[in-house]
Amino acid sequence: MTARAPKFSITPESRPVLPRYVTLKHDRMRERWLLLAPERILIPDDIAVEVLKLCDGRATVQDLVVTLAARYSAPESTIMQDVTHMLQGLADKGFLVETKEVAS
Numbered sequence: 001m002t003a004r005a006p007k008f009s010i011t012p013e014s015r016p017v018l019p020r021y022v023t024l025k026h027d028r029m030r031e032r033w034l035l036l037a038p039e040r041i042l043i044p045d046d047i048a049v050e051v052l053k054l055c056d057g058r059a060t061v062q063d064l065v066v067t068l069a070a071r072y073s074a075p076e077s078t079i080m081q082d083v084t085h086m087l088q089g090l091a092d093k094g095f096l097v098e099t100k101e102v103a104s
Helices: 046-054 061-072 076-092
Strands: 023-027 032-037 040-042
Touching: 023 046, 046 061, 046 076, 061 076
Parallel strands: none
Antiparallel strands: 023 032, 032 040
């Protein structure tokens, strides 16, 4: 069995966004966030939810890292490594796409 190639590679310049068929939704009944896609559900942890909320297709990964570093008083290099790894995993599974052009 061969591994699937990633849909795109996450870089600091990437502008990740949830595709139209994926929704980040809060389940009030179970008090948790869900990442919903056709025939798939992912339960992201609290940190992943904070990152996903910032993935609007306008902000670059570098922008996300700067925001998170300020919010959590953490080193940008550590956040960059963790965020890149998390976003790449989601992109590889089809939960994220990359915006090529920024809408004005």
